[in-house]
Amino acid sequence: MPISAFLTDASLCIGCKACEVACKEWNEVPDDGFSWSGHSYDNTRALGASTWRHVLFLEQPHRMGAQLAGINEPFRWQFLSDVCKHCANAGCLEACPTGSIVRTEVGSVFVQPDICNGCGYCVVSCPFGVIEKRPEDGRAFKCTFCYDRQKAGLIPACAKACPTESIQFGDLEVLRLRGKKRVQNLQERGYSDARIYDPQETSVGGIHAFSVIFGEPEAYNLPPAPEVPTVYLKSAWTSAFISAAIIVAIVCAAFAI
Amino acid sequence: MKTAAKPKMTEERLEEIRKAASESTKETLATQESPRKPSAQGEQSYYGLPALKAPVWTWEVPLYFFLGGIAGLSACVAFVAQSFRSDPALIRVSLWAALLGAAMCPVLLIADLGRPTRFLNMLRVFKLRSAMSLGAWILAAFSGFAFLAVVCFEILLRGFTNPLWTSLLWLGETSAAAVGLLLASYTAVLIGATAIPVWSENRKLLPVHFLTSGLGCSAAILELAGFLIPATQVLGFAASGIETLIEIFLEVRKRPVDAPLHQGKSGTTLRIAGLLEGPIALFLRVFWGSVPAGRYAAAVCFLIGALLSRYAWIWAGRASARDPNVLFQLQRQT
Numbered sequence: 116m117p118i119s120a121f122l123t124d125a126s127l128c129i130g131c132k133a134c135e136v137a138c139k140e141w142n143e144v145p146d147d148g149f150s151w152s153g154h155s156y157d158n159t160r161a162l163g164a165s166t167w168r169h170v171l172f173l174e175q176p177h178r179m180g181a182q183l184a185g186i187n188e189p190f191r192w193q194f195l196s197d198v199c200k201h202c203a204n205a206g207c208l209e210a211c212p213t214g215s216i217v218r219t220e221v222g223s224v225f226v227q228p229d230i231c232n233g234c235g236y237c238v239v240s241c242p243f244g245v246i247e248k249r250p251e252d253g254r255a256f257k258c259t260f261c262y263d264r265q266k267a268g269l270i271p272a273c274a275k276a277c278p279t280e281s282i283q284f285g286d287l288e289v290l291r292l293r294g295k296k297r298v299q300n301l302q303e304r305g306y307s308d309a310r311i312y313d314p315q316e317t318s319v320g321g322i323h324a325f326s327v328i329f330g331e332p333e334a335y336n337l338p339p340a341p342e343v344p345t346v347y348l349k350s351a352w353t354s355a356f357i358s359a360a361i362i363v364a365i366v367c368a369a370f371a372i
Numbered sequence: 373m374k375t376a377a378k379p380k381m382t383e384e385r386l387e388e389i390r391k392a393a394s395e396s397t398k399e400t401l402a403t404q405e406s407p408r409k410p411s412a413q414g415e416q417s418y419y420g421l422p423a424l425k426a427p428v429w430t431w432e433v434p435l436y437f438f439l440g441g442i443a444g445l446s447a448c449v450a451f452v453a454q455s456f457r458s459d460p461a462l463i464r465v466s467l468w469a470a471l472l473g474a475a476m477c478p479v480l481l482i483a484d485l486g487r488p489t490r491f492l493n494m495l496r497v498f499k500l501r502s503a504m505s506l507g508a509w510i511l512a513a514f515s516g517f518a519f520l521a522v523v524c525f526e527i528l529l530r531g532f533t534n535p536l537w538t539s540l541l542w543l544g545e546t547s548a549a550a551v552g553l554l555l556a557s558y559t560a561v562l563i564g565a566t567a568i569p570v571w572s573e574n575r576k577l578l579p580v581h582f583l584t585s586g587l588g589c590s591a592a593i594l595e596l597a598g599f600l601i602p603a604t605q606v607l608g609f610a611a612s613g614i615e616t617l618i619e620i621f622l623e624v625r626k627r628p629v630d631a632p633l634h635q636g637k638s639g640t641t642l643r644i645a646g647l648l649e650g651p652i653a654l655f656l657r658v659f660w661g662s663v664p665a666g667r668y669a670a671a672v673c674f675l676i677g678a679l680l681s682r683y684a685w686i687w688a689g690r691a692s693a694r695d696p697n698v699l700f701q702l703q704r705q706t
Contacts, residue, residue, distance in 0.1 A: 232486065233487045236504040241424075241567060247428075333700045339703045344567050351578070359557060362445070362583050369610070370456040
C-alpha cells in the first residue's frame with residue numbers, strides 16, 4: 116500500500132477551522148476547553164489529547180509577497196493547520212512500552228486505545244509535543260490519520276472538510292513533489308521566504324504530515340531540528356555502564372578494607 | 373480613574389477608542405519589530421506557548437526512582453558483602469531492603485498508570501529501544517531474583533545447609549546485583565532519552581547521579597540499621613564525595629538549557645537536595661563521623677537529599693517543557 120501523507124499549505128489556509136470541527140465531529144473528540152487565549156483568533160492554542168487539528172494564527176511584522184496590509188508597517192496574518200506529523204521515526208512509537216502505538220500499513224502512527232495503559236512515556240518522547248494523556252480518561256490520544264476512514268477508502272475528515280484544499284491528502288512521494296513545486300511557484304511570485312517544513316535531515320527522517328510555511332518554523336512552534344529521542348540512548352547507557360562499573364569497584368574497595 | 377466621570381458613550385467616544393486602538397497597534401508593532409525579527413536564532417516561538425508536552429508523572433514516579441535506586445544498590449552491596457564474607461546480619465538487611473524496595477516499586481508504578489488495571493500490558497512486548505519497556509522487565513526480573521536470594525538466605529540461616537540452597541542463593545544474589553544496577557540506572561536513561569531538553573542534555577550526568585545516590589542510600593540504610601562499620605563509612609564518604617562533585621559541576625556549568633536546575637521550584641529543591649547529599653553529609657562525616665550520632669545524621673541527610681533530588685529532576689523536566697525558546701536555540705546550535 117502507498118504511504119499516506121498530508122500536505123498542509125499555509126499559503127492556502129484561510130483560518131476557518133473547518134478541519135478542527137470536522138476532526139472533532141468525526142472522531143468524537145471531547146471539547147478542549149472554552150476559553151479565550153488572546154492570541155489572534157487562536158483559542159485552541161496547541162495540539163493535544165483532545166485537539167488533533169489546530170489552526171495557528173500568526174501576526175508578523177513582515178510583508179507577505181506583494182500584498183498590502185493597509186497599514187504603514189509591514190504586516191502579515193498567516194494561518195496554518197497543524198497536526199500530528201506521523202514521523203518516519205516516531206518518538207512516541209519507539210517509547211511505547213506496551214506496543215499500543217503501531218505503524219499502520221499506510222505508514223501512519225496509530226495509538227490502539229484498547230492496549231494503551233496510560234504510562235505517559237510517549238508524552239515526553241514526542242519531539243513535536245503532539246501526543247498527550249487525557250486526564251479524565253487516563254490514556255494517551257492523538258491524530259489517528261483517520262485510519263478508520265482510510266480503511267474504508269475515504270480521505271481524512273479534515274482534508275475532506277477543507278474548503279481551500281490547504282489540507283491535501285495523498286501519496287507521500289506525490290505530495291512531496293507537489294509541495295516542492297508549490298514552494299517554487301510561490302517564490303517565483305515574490306513570496307521569497309516560502310519553504311517546506313519536513314525535517315528529513317534529522318533522526319526523525321522526515322514526516323508524513325508536512326507543510327508549506329513562510330519564514331522560520333519556530334514562529335509556528337515547529338522545532339527547527341527535531342530528534343527522535345532514541346538517539347540519546349547510546350550515550351546514556353554508556354554513561355550508566357561506566358558509572359555502574361565504578362560503583363561496583365567502590366563497593367568492593369569498601370568491603371575489602 | 374475612580375474620581376473621573378464615566379465618559380459618555382457617543383460616536384465621538386467610539387472614534388476615540390478606535391483611534392486609541394489603532395495607535396496602540398502601531399506602537400505594539402513598532403516595539404515588537406526587534407524581538408520578532410528573524411535573527412541568527414531564528415524566529416521566536418508561537419506566542420511563547422510550550423512546544424513540548426510536560427511530563428505527566430505524579431508523585432509516585434520520583435518516589436519509585438528513589439526506592440528503585442535503594443533496592444538495586446542494596447542487592448549490589450549484599451552480593452559484594454557476601455563475596456568478601458562480611459557480616460551475615462549486614463547481608464540479611466541489604467537483601468531485605470532490596471526485596472522490600474522491589475515489592476513497593478510495582479505498586480507505585482501501577483498507581484501512576486492512567487489505566488492501572490492494564491499494568492500487565494507492560495509485559496506484552498520487549499523493546500530494547502524503549503527504556504520504559506526494558507524497565508518493566510528489569511523490575512520484574514529483579515523482584516524474582518531478590519525474592520529467591522532472600523528465601524535461600526533465610527533457609528540457610530536456619531541451618532538447612534544444602535548445596536542446592538547455596539547455589540540458588542549465589543544465583544539469586546549475583547543476578548539481583550547485576551539487574552539491581554540496571555534497576556538503579558535505567559530510570560536515568562529513561563528520562564535522559566526523551567524530548568525534554570533539560571533531561572536529554574544531562575543524559576550522561578543522570579546515570580552517575582542516580583547510581584551514586586542509590587549507593588549512598590543503601591549505605592545509609594545499613595548505618596541506620598546499626599552497622600556503623602568502616603565499610604558503610606567508606607561508602608558514605610564516596611557517595612557524598614561524588615555528589616559534592618556533581619553539585620559543583622552543576623553550579624559551575626551555566627547553560628541556558630539548565631535553567632530549571634538553578635531557578636524556580638525545581639532549582640531550589642535540587643540545590644537543597646544537592647547540598648544535603650553532598651557537602652552537608654560529607655561535612656557531618658568528616659567532623660562528626662567518629663560518633664554514631666554524626667553518622668546517623670549524615671545518613672538521614674543523604675536519604676532526604678536523594679529523595680528530594682528525584683522530585684527536583686521531574687519538576688525540572690516540567691519547567692523545561694514549558695520553554696520553547698531554549699528548545700529552539702538548542703536545535704539551532706547543533
